[in-house]
Amino acid sequence: MTKAFEKHETLFCLLLIIIYLVVNSVCVQNFGSTSCIGFIANTILSACLIAVMMFLKRTSYYGLKNVENARKYLYFLPLAIIVSVNLWNGFNINSSVSEIIFHILTMLNIGFIEEIIFRGFLFKMMAKSNVKSAIIVSAITFGMGHIINLINGAELIPTLLQICYATAIGYLFVIIFHKSKSLVPCIITHSLVNSLSVFNVENDVSLYISPVFLTVIPLAYAIYINKKVVVK
Secondary structure, three states: OHHHHHHOHHHHHHHHHHHHHHHHHHHHHHHOOOOHHHHHHHHHHHHHHHHHHHHOOOOOOOOOOOOOOHHHHHHHOHHHHHHHHHHOOOOOOOOOHHHHHHHHHHHHHHHHHHHHHHHHHHHHHHHOOOHHHHHHHHHHHHHHHHHHHHHOOOOHHHHHHHHHHHHHHHHHHHHHHHHHOOOHHHHHHHHHHHHHHHHOOOOHHHHHHHHHHHHHHHHHHHHHHHHHOOOO
């Protein structure tokens, strides 16, 4: 079964991305991002991914393992800056308690799903033949995937900025995974950033200044890791 999976791994990755994008587009367009439907759909997707990894006996291979020697990565403290961005302008609580809870639960799932798909399956599949190409494709694919937000009603300029900083963050995450062999720091950071977005106060800082930080910090941190950490 594992050999059959490896033979069709490219198709599997493409199907995963398509299914994920379609499911979440349907959920957002019909039920919004704070409904229980999105939470249920993404929980099912998360469970399916875990089941596949366990069936293949590749949970560790796809990054579900502890990081060794976190000191090399500055204990991942730069990731805290990325997580904090959504709170720079204060707290915005315009949703009901249930909507906030379902938003957070949905986003925790999405952080996990996107890391497993774009860094786990996609990167690992491509890295077998060319690591550098795999890093580039993983980062760009992750960034470009956010263009789906336009279909879901997002404005053009914020979406284009999001694509830019999502690509930078995607590059950092794939570097962390490639160097440390663990997706855990990426999953935690990604899930927290997504979850805290429900409290974001939108103004010029969040629309234009935050994207700059979310582009510069990941790139600088990725360069540091590339320079300081040698892959064994």
